[in-house]
Amino acid sequence: MLEDGKLFIGASRNPDETINKGEYLELKFGNRHGLVTGATGTGKTVTLQVLAEGFSRAGVPVFCADVKGDLSGIAAVGEAKDFLLKRAEQIGFSDYDVEQFPVIFWDLYGEKGHRVRTTMSEMGPLLLSRLMNASDAQEGVLNIAFKIADEGGLPLLDLKDLRALLTYMGENASALSAKFGFISKASVGSIQRELLILEQQGAEHFFGEPALKISDIMRVTNDDRGVISVLAADKLMMNPRLYGTFLLWLLSELFEELPEVGDPEKPRLVFFFDEAHLLFNDAPKMLLERVEQVVRLIRSKGVGVYFVTQNPLDVPETVLAQLGNRVQHALRAYTPREQKAVKTAAETFRANPAFDCATAITALGTGEALVSTLEGKGAPSMVERTLIRPPSARVGPLTDEERRANLAKSPVAGLYDEDYDRESAYEILAKRAEKATEAAEVAREAASDDAAPAPGTASTRWTLPGFGREEAEAPARAGTAGRPRSSGYQRETIAEAAMKTVARTVASSLGRALVRGILGSLKR
Incomplete structure (x- = not known):
């Protein structure tokens, strides 16, 4: 059932419950982005794992967030449990076998993975404003601060660097306003208070050096398997704005650093954005435009972005239009908003005359989804009701001992674990x-x-x-x-x-x- 140049997702079923055909994602369309949605408990995380495993086998590096902690099992050999064997038999997957995948664990707090950092300068005033939920006036002050830092040869690396610069701006607001525009001391004070809040939420772990090198999340093993970078996000989710801003920063860095490659035979990197609604909630218009720009243009860099969320309405229409590969798990339709979500999801698929899409969405079982991917010359395939294939790696979390063993033999061990505070x-x-x-x-x-x-x-x-x-x-x-x-x-x-x-x-x-x-x- 496996085919070269394609990622096996599962097998579609006819209305009479018989198996129709295998459903695939062509690797040459892997950089056309995608969407995985469904209610809690319908199998989104397993689908994410199946896709990550498939890309890794094909030699494509993967970056994904482990929101609940159970995605870490992808680093361990799976167990041939009865329900997995039953699903493999049900879809005619005779090649099914258990295995493990090369994984690097990352963690902004340095507790469950290697430290992930960036500098204030790399974050920039726009994303920093988003992180602090800054007003227009405060965002203007931040833009001036970065301008002064550039002209004055003052590297902004961590929180204390920005605080020192803001102190100067507050003391010299009148003189600086004549050159850079009005600087409100009240806005400076508000930003200082927001920085204190960020520090209390753990953001000081994120800003500093050594900063993450993009090449370290784009590794391939000697046997041509893509390394899967797993970000420990269970603690990070306690500060959702930091989570969303970090992942948007990472996307922006990929967009700015990677060269244009057009449409390669397979992606250079696939990026899974779990709990994607956290990126768009209360986001200002300028930020949404930035997200849309990155998603639209990063395809030509060979990067595929896959949003994973509960409701398709969580993703703005301008971004949703860029997502060509769709996996829709079951949705509930108890409230008017849920009913609207079901209708929206059904209308985004290329209709299949064999069944009513909206009705099927509410009747899907666990591990079952409506699947439509790009095929041929890039047109979406007809939607099919699909049984998702069983994953090969472990379904569930690693033990603490297994995680420590993985970190000890990691190819980036010792590179990011210690802070470095140079003159700034x-x-x-x-x-x-x-x-x-x-x-x-x-x-x-x-x-x-x-x-x-x-x-x-x-x-x-x-x-x-x-x-x-x-x-x-x-x-x-x-x-x-x-x-x-x-x-x-x-x-x-x-x-x-x-x-x-x-x-x-x-x-x-x-x-x-x-x-x-x-x-x-x-x-x-």
Whole structure:
């Protein structure tokens, strides 16, 4: 039943329950994207595993999220259980056998897989705004912050780098607004608070170095099997905005880094986005446009994107139109919204005169789905009621010991597990602030020395920069010659003069203005 150049999904059934034919996904259309939907418990995760196994066998690397923790079993040899053997026999799958697949585990928190990081600069202001649910004004401030960082040679790597830059912007909002546009101190403060919330939710684990290399999720083994990268997402799901933003960032990185390859014989990478509704919930228009752009254009990079979600209505129509390969598991139709979802799902398929699609969707059993894939010259096949083939790897999670053993022999072991904190915006600004503090102290001491009168004299002339002869002799003209000023007044005047001198010294460029902002914040 297996065919070269095709991924075996299952076998379709006739209305009389007899087997009709095998259902396949042609590898040359694997980069045309897809959708797997269905209610909870209908078999979406097993279908995802079947597709991932098929792509891996064909030498295609796979990236997928393990939301519930039970997808990790793909790294272990499966068990020939009775229900799996029965399904294989039912669909005439005589070649069925158990096996395991090459897997690399990843985890943003570094607990169940290798650490996944990116830098603030790579994330960019748009995705960062999405992560913080920023308003338009706050997003504008973030765009200005990244612009200042680029012009000032200030690498933004982690949370503390962005905090240091925002502190400077808040202290110098008036001066910077003249060059970059209005900077609201209130918006700066709001962003600082959002950064604190992100830190409490664990986002500090995500921002930093070493950053993930795209090549490490596009590996192929020596026996030409695609490596399956599994992201541990059970804990990550507690912060759904971070989950959605991370996966969108990863898609964007793939889009920006990979070269154009047109339509290859098989994809270079297949990306499964489980719980896809988390990407689109409350997403601003600009972000949705970004998703649509990436999904539409990343096909020519050889990357296939497969959204996995409960309801087809979770995916915007502009994105849904790009998904050519469809697997629809059972949906319930108890509420008006569910009834609308059933109708929407049925209308997206190429009709089959043998059965009513909408009726079939509500009557599908577990492990059964309506399947339509691209064929021929790229046209969708007629929808078929299909029994999904049994997976070859384990159905269920790995034990902790098995996971640790996998991590120990991983090809990326030791590459991402330790933090690396090189000099970036925070350290650069701190050094400049320290130098500015030293310069202020030197100026203050020099001012004190020049202002002290020689023994036995009553001179009232200063030599501090910024004070002219007229200002120095003003007390004498007022009839105060020979009478020294009070020590309190003298200290105040010297301090003011010193700070004015320092201000004139550091105000010659934006970089020096940046130092002044940090100095002000450190004094507080």
